[in-house]
Each structure stands twice: as structure tokens, then as C-alpha cells.
Amino acid sequence: MTPAGRLLRTGRRLWAAGGLTIAQLRHHKLRLGLAVLGIVLAVLATTLLAGVGLGVLDTGQAQFDAADRDLWVTAGETRLTAAGGGGFENSLQNSRKVADEMGTHDGVDNTVPMSFETVYVATGPDEDFRTFIATGVSSGGSIVTINEGEDLRGDPHYAGGTYEGEMTHELLLDRETARDLNVSIGDTLNVGGSLAAARENEFTVVGYSPTYERMLGTPTVTIPLSELHQITSNTGTEPATFITVSVDDDADVEAVQADLQEAHPEYEIRTNSEQLEATLQEQVLVLAAAIALVVLAVGAGIALTVALLGLVVYQQRQEFAALKAQGISASTLVVTVIGQGLIIGTLGGVIAVLLTAPMVDVLNRLAALVVGFDGLVQTAEPIYLGGLAIAIGIGTVAAAIAGWRVGRTPVLEHL
Amino acid sequence: MAARSGSRTDDSLTPLARAEGVTRRYRRGSEPGRVGRLFGRSTPPDVTALEDVSLTITQKEIVGLAGPSGSGKSTLLHLLAGLELPSEGTVTFQGTDLGSLSTRKRTRLRLEHVGIVFQHFHLLDSLSARGNVALPLVELGVSKSERRHRATELLERVGLEDRVTHRPGELSGGEQQRVAIARALVTDPTLVIADEPTGELDTETGLTVLEQFERVADDRAVVLASHDQPTLDIADRVVRLCDGRIDEEATVRL
Incomplete structure (x- = not known):
């Protein structure tokens, strides 16, 4: 053939x-x-x-990208905690003072301490309380995205470390949490680090922000840092999870990182990717x-x-x-x-x-x-x-x- | 039913297939593996299905294999068709020792020279009667039109011209066996083997099928194994087997 x-x-x-x-x-x-x-x-x-x-x-990865910061300062491990469904341990003490010091370094544009605490939340003092992660931020618009409503009015309660300034009693919610709690802008919520504190502290929802819900991947309430420290009885030590650093536009991130690390050897100073890596390395399980x-x-x-x-x-x-x-x-x-x-x-x-x-x-x-x-x-x-x-x-x-x-x-x- | 007569010519005496001193043994169960041997599992005993059998099939003759169940009829058929090889002895087909051929070459030899009719038909349910008959031609690379033509022609010869497009599930047992006979003949084999071709059919249907089988087999050599006397009646000679041996006394030439 x-x-x-x-x-x-x-x-x-x-x-x-x-x-x-x-x-x-x-x-x-x-x-x-x-x-x-x-x-x-x-x-x-x-x-x-x-x-x-x-x-x-x-x-x-999204957690760190969403924050849009250049450097992350931590003290020791940055472990996720099981309490309240997520969040990080607040192992960085006297965060305000440390942040102020770091803010004076060459190439640093601003520093923001950031604290994640588990708090009790309810729609009224006599309603059932549930636990949520509260994010404490020391300034408003620069690091928080607002979908609807208004931004926080800053952090006047801090008043130079005296904690005698007026409390704004304002908070931001992500939409999912607002839906979950059945509240909208203008409604009030009781928030506190303990049930007693929560019954005494009433906050008004002033806007919707997805920033920290995206970052933590869990429902969050966002309130001024000093007010978070106040309602969780942490004004003495001012603990934070991170201090985030934004560098000047023309500054070299790695050079600023090296300078800060040299000046503050007791802290870990990492870039976004390093911080994610460090966080994940501690999450072996x-x-x-x-x-x-x-x-x-x-x-x-x-x-x-x-x-x-x-x-x-x-x-x-x-x-x-x-x-x-x-x-x-x-x-x-x-x-x-x-x-x-x-x-x-x-x-x-x-x-x-x-x-x-x-x-x-x-x-x-x-x-x-x-x-x-x-x-x-x-x-x-x-x-x-x-x-x-x-x-x-x-x-x-x-x-x-x-x-x-x-x-x-x-x-x-x-x- | 009368045996085919008057078909013998000189070349009909030429040996087509031959079994010489053939013994076939099977092992009861599987060989022990390494772990099995470690735990003392011994090699299972053999059972002898055929012992020292010699038989020659010449061109154009019909040979019936008779004998009780377990006498070795089917084993002898399988050996003659090259479906398996003897443990001892040789089986030759057209002078070629089947034991010297690879599995692939024996498969090819069956395709080109041997037609097989099974007791249980073994038709593909997914194909029509024509598709089943034409299937062996696929392997030969025959064109589609030629396949259809040859398959249809054979189905007409076995009286199934109105069942060409029917699937096996739509056919009676007798019709299915006639399709199987047509399939066995479609490659124009020189030897047709049939293992209990009427075993699944009632007496009347069996006789009808046998008549058509005998008619369409033309001058091909046929070896059929059966318990059934009417089936054996179409044979030129009947070889009786008993306990794996040919019972010479009972071999009948009709």
C-alpha cells in the first residue's frame, strides 16, 4: 500500500x-x-x-494596598487576633509620641497611628450588643475613602495628649455593617470597649467608608483614635497596631525606611510587601x-x-x-x-x-x-x-x- | 437439516487451521504477589481445559464441536481463532504458527481471515444493525459508501433488509444473531467460528438462523460449538470432546 x-x-x-x-x-x-x-x-x-x-x-495583599501607605511600623508580631472575628494585636505602645517623632524625619510626609480594637456595638443602650472591629484613626480624609455622607471631623478629643478636647461622637461604617445593623447616616449607635462603656457612649453615623472593611476583610466601625482609646480605657498607653508612614513624593522609600530603622531599632519598619510577608509568615497555619x-x-x-x-x-x-x-x-x-x-x-x-x-x-x-x-x-x-x-x-x-x-x-x- | 454437500473440491482438502497436540491449562485464581508470597500464599493449582488435542480444519468444511459443558469446546474454538494461545502444542492458521505472532498480528489475522459469532451476540447497542455489521470494515480502512453497501447487502442476505437502521435493542434475539452472523462475514473471512450460535434462541428461531447461516457461509470453513443436535446437523463432521480430550469413538463424519 x-x-x-x-x-x-x-x-x-x-x-x-x-x-x-x-x-x-x-x-x-x-x-x-x-x-x-x-x-x-x-x-x-x-x-x-x-x-x-x-x-x-x-x-x-488588598489590606495593605487599600491603606495606600508607604511604610509600616510595628512593635513585635502583627498577629491576627481571633477576638471579634479579626483585627491585629495592638503591641505598639505610646503610639502618638512615636508617630510624632517619626514625623520629624527627613523625607517623611506624615505618620498616622492606627489601632484596631474589638468593641461592643448596639443600636441602643438596651439593645443586644455585638462585637465589631473598631478602627481608630488620628486624622480623617487623608486615609479614609468616603462613599456617602461626611468624613470624620478630625481628632479634637486628643487635645495635645490631654484627652480633654470635645469628643465628636461620630463614626463611619461600611455599607455592609450599616445594613447588618439596620442603620443609616444620622442614626446613632452605642459603642464601647466594655458593655458599660458602650451603654454610656453614643456615636452618630456620619458617612459610609469601605476603607477598613476592605483592609481587614471584616465589618468595621471607624472612629477618631483618641475616642477609641477613650472608650476602651487605653488613653494611658495609647496602643496601636501600626504606625503608617507616607513619604514625600520625591523621597526614596527605601532610604527613608533605612533612616527610620536606624533611629528606631526597637521597631520593625517595613514596606507594604514586606509587611504583608511578615504578617503572613506569622500566619503559618x-x-x-x-x-x-x-x-x-x-x-x-x-x-x-x-x-x-x-x-x-x-x-x-x-x-x-x-x-x-x-x-x-x-x-x-x-x-x-x-x-x-x-x-x-x-x-x-x-x-x-x-x-x-x-x-x-x-x-x-x-x-x-x-x-x-x-x-x-x-x-x-x-x-x-x-x-x-x-x-x-x-x-x-x-x-x-x-x-x-x-x-x-x-x-x-x-x- | 442436511449437511452442506457437493461443495468439496480438491482445494477443500487443504488444511486451513490445525491444532497439533494442543493442551490448554488455566490457573485457578491469580498468582500471589511478593506480599502474598511473604504471607505464605501458594501458587493456585492449574485446571486443564484441553489435553493433547489434534484437529485439522480444511477449507470449505463445516466442523461441529460437541460435548458436555466444560469439555473444552469453547477453548478449542478460541485457540483456532487465535483468541488465546495453547499452553503446549501448536495451532497453525494457513501454515502460520499463531504462537509466533504478536497480539497485534493475531488481532489483524482475525480481522482479515476469521469471523466470530458469539452466543450472546455482543452487538454495540449504540449502532444500527448496519453500523454493527460494517464495524470490522472500519479497521480495514474501507470507505464509508463501500461499508454501507457491503453491510446492507449482507443484512439483505440474512433477511434483515427491513431492519437495517434498527438498533439491537429494537431487534429480536434471532434478528440480533443474524446481524452478528452478517458482521462475522462482512470481511469475507476464510474461517468462521461460532460458539453456541443458537444458545440464546428458541428452537424455531434457532433453525431459521442456522438455515441462513449455512446459506450465507457459502464455501467458507465453519467451526461451531454446540450442545444442540439440530445445530450440529449442518456440520460435515462432528468432533466430540469429553474432559478436554477428543473422544475419537464419537467423531462422526456426516
Whole structure:
């Protein structure tokens, strides 16, 4: 036979094997539907769990990006605390004084101490109190984004460290928290570090700000720093989680960082990315969980896909054995099986990828409702591509292996 | 039903397939692995399905294999078709020792020279009668139009011209077996083997199928295994097997 004739014959065989693949799939619609459903679930498990892993890392990055600051000053560890659903430990004492000192350095534009405390919040002194994270800021507009309403009127209560200035009794909420508490601009809330303090301190909602809700990934109330210290009885030590530093526009961030570090060796001074890294390094369990989720998700997706396609092929073992007995070659059978794997994998993968975005949305709404975290699950192009790769790539490889085994199995074993 | 007569010519005496001193043993269960051996699991005993059997199939003859269940009829059929190899002895097809061929070459040999009719039909539910009959031609690279033509022609010959596009699930047992017979013949094989071809059919249907089988087999060599006397009646000779050996006394030439 001439090479052209051989090629034509092979082409006809492949075409007919493709036809057999389609016929087998179309005839067993229930089996096809269940196999595709299985792949969809396997890929969704992969993309969604990987999305959770990515969300953990992405939320951390967003926290620091959202603050739009150049340097972060901490004293010791910056651990997330479990109390109240999140927030950092306030291990930097006398934050006002330290911030003022750092503000005098060359290249430093401004310094802002930032404190995150767990507080009790209720819509009235006799209502049920709930815990939220309160963010204390020492100035308003420069670091807080206002969606609606007005900014805080500064921090007059501090009054040069005397804490004798007028308390504004104003706060900002993120929209989610406002909805959750069923309050809007102009309404009042009782806020305090203890139940007693909360019953005594009434604050008015003056605006909506998403800044710290995005940064912490949890519902927050934002109030002037001195008033936060006042209602949490911390005016003596003025603790803060960070002092954030903005450098002059023409200043070299790394040079300013080095100067400040030399002048204040007792503190850790980091850039945005270093701070995120440091925070995450101290969250080994969180990171390990995120990585484990991704690895488990991918592993489970692969295992499910392989098992499913193996089963689909196994169900046809008798038919394939009969074909082989009649002289149909192992290669034709393998092509038929690979075709089935490719079609099932592609259908399952595409459907799963299309469902990923709405499922992420549903999960995020659910997470916001239950635990208060926004953007818990994130998706990205590599996640979609990974899901497709598992469904199509692994599906095809799994089918090929199953087909190869069918081709090698003695004919009479299944007849 | 009368045996095919008057079909023998000189070349009909040429050996087509031959089993010489063939023994086939099977192992009961699997070989122990390393861990199994470590825990003292011994190699399972063998069972002998065929022992020292010699048989020659010549061109154009119909040979019936008779005998009780477990006598080795199916095993001998499988060996002659190259579906498995003997533990001892040789099986040759057109002078070629099947044991010397790779699995791939034996598969090819079956495709080109051997048609198989199973007791349980083994048709693909997803394909029409014509699609099932034409399937072996796919492997030979025959064009679609030629496949359709040959398959339709054979289905007409077995009396299924009005069932060409029906799927196996829409056909009776007798019709399915006729489709299987057409499939076995579509590559124009020199040897057709049939294992209990009427085993799944009632007596009347079985007779109808046999008549058509005999008619469409033309001058091909046919080896069929059966318990059923009417089925064996179409054979030129019947070889009786008992406990894996040929019972020479009972071999009948019709």
C-alpha cells in the first residue's frame, strides 16, 4: 500500500472511531450526563477551593494596598487576633509620641497611628450588643475613602495628649455593617470597649467608608483614635497596631525606611510587601491551610476525574472485548476511549468554568452573611485554566490510560 | 437439516487451521504477589481445559464441536481463532504458527481471515444493525459508501433488509444473531467460528438462523460449538470432546 493510501486508511479509521465515540456517548445519555456532572463537580471543587486559597492571599495583599501607605511600623508580631472575628494585636505602645517623632524625619510626609480594637456595638443602650472591629484613626480624609455622607471631623478629643478636647461622637461604617445593623447616616449607635462603656457612649453615623472593611476583610466601625482609646480605657498607653508612614513624593522609600530603622531599632519598619510577608509568615497555619486547600482541591479533582473516566470505560469493557475479538485494533479502541474522555472532560470543564463565577458570588455572599468576610473566595485566570486543564488534560490522559488497559486486557477476560 | 454437500473440491482438502497436540491449562485464581508470597500464599493449582488435542480444519468444511459443558469446546474454538494461545502444542492458521505472532498480528489475522459469532451476540447497542455489521470494515480502512453497501447487502442476505437502521435493542434475539452472523462475514473471512450460535434462541428461531447461516457461509470453513443436535446437523463432521480430550469413538463424519 502506498503512503497516501495508508494515510487515507488511517484517516478513515480515525474518522470512524470518532463516529463510534459520538454514538457511544449519545446512546448512553444518562451515563454521559452523570459523567459530565461528576467532572463539573470535580472541577468546581478545584476552582472554588483554589479560589478560597487565593482569596486568603489576595485579601492580605488588598489590606495593605487599600491603606495606600508607604511604610509600616510595628512593635513585635502583627498577629491576627481571633477576638471579634479579626483585627491585629495592638503591641505598639505610646503610639502618638512615636508617630510624632517619626514625623520629624527627613523625607517623611506624615505618620498616622492606627489601632484596631474589638468593641461592643448596639443600636441602643438596651439593645443586644455585638462585637465589631473598631478602627481608630488620628486624622480623617487623608486615609479614609468616603462613599456617602461626611468624613470624620478630625481628632479634637486628643487635645495635645490631654484627652480633654470635645469628643465628636461620630463614626463611619461600611455599607455592609450599616445594613447588618439596620442603620443609616444620622442614626446613632452605642459603642464601647466594655458593655458599660458602650451603654454610656453614643456615636452618630456620619458617612459610609469601605476603607477598613476592605483592609481587614471584616465589618468595621471607624472612629477618631483618641475616642477609641477613650472608650476602651487605653488613653494611658495609647496602643496601636501600626504606625503608617507616607513619604514625600520625591523621597526614596527605601532610604527613608533605612533612616527610620536606624533611629528606631526597637521597631520593625517595613514596606507594604514586606509587611504583608511578615504578617503572613506569622500566619503559618492560615498559609498552610490555604496551600493545603489548593493541593487537596487539585488532587481531589484529578482523582475524581480519573475515577469517573475509568468507570465510564470499565462499563464498556465487554463491548470493547467483543470488538477486539473481531479484529478491531487496540489503537482504534484507545482512540475511541480518548475521544470519550476528551468530550466528557471538555463538556464538564467548560460547564464548571462557566459556573465558577456565579458560585464564587454565592459563596462570597454566604460568607459575608455568616462570618462577615467579604471577598473570601477569589478567582483568577490561572484558576479557570487549571480547572480546564484538569478536566480536559487529566480527563483525556485518564481515558487514554483506561483505554490502554482495555487494549492490553486479554479478550476472553470480559467475554 | 442436511449437511452442506457437493461443495468439496480438491482445494477443500487443504488444511486451513490445525491444532497439533494442543493442551490448554488455566490457573485457578491469580498468582500471589511478593506480599502474598511473604504471607505464605501458594501458587493456585492449574485446571486443564484441553489435553493433547489434534484437529485439522480444511477449507470449505463445516466442523461441529460437541460435548458436555466444560469439555473444552469453547477453548478449542478460541485457540483456532487465535483468541488465546495453547499452553503446549501448536495451532497453525494457513501454515502460520499463531504462537509466533504478536497480539497485534493475531488481532489483524482475525480481522482479515476469521469471523466470530458469539452466543450472546455482543452487538454495540449504540449502532444500527448496519453500523454493527460494517464495524470490522472500519479497521480495514474501507470507505464509508463501500461499508454501507457491503453491510446492507449482507443484512439483505440474512433477511434483515427491513431492519437495517434498527438498533439491537429494537431487534429480536434471532434478528440480533443474524446481524452478528452478517458482521462475522462482512470481511469475507476464510474461517468462521461460532460458539453456541443458537444458545440464546428458541428452537424455531434457532433453525431459521442456522438455515441462513449455512446459506450465507457459502464455501467458507465453519467451526461451531454446540450442545444442540439440530445445530450440529449442518456440520460435515462432528468432533466430540469429553474432559478436554477428543473422544475419537464419537467423531462422526456426516
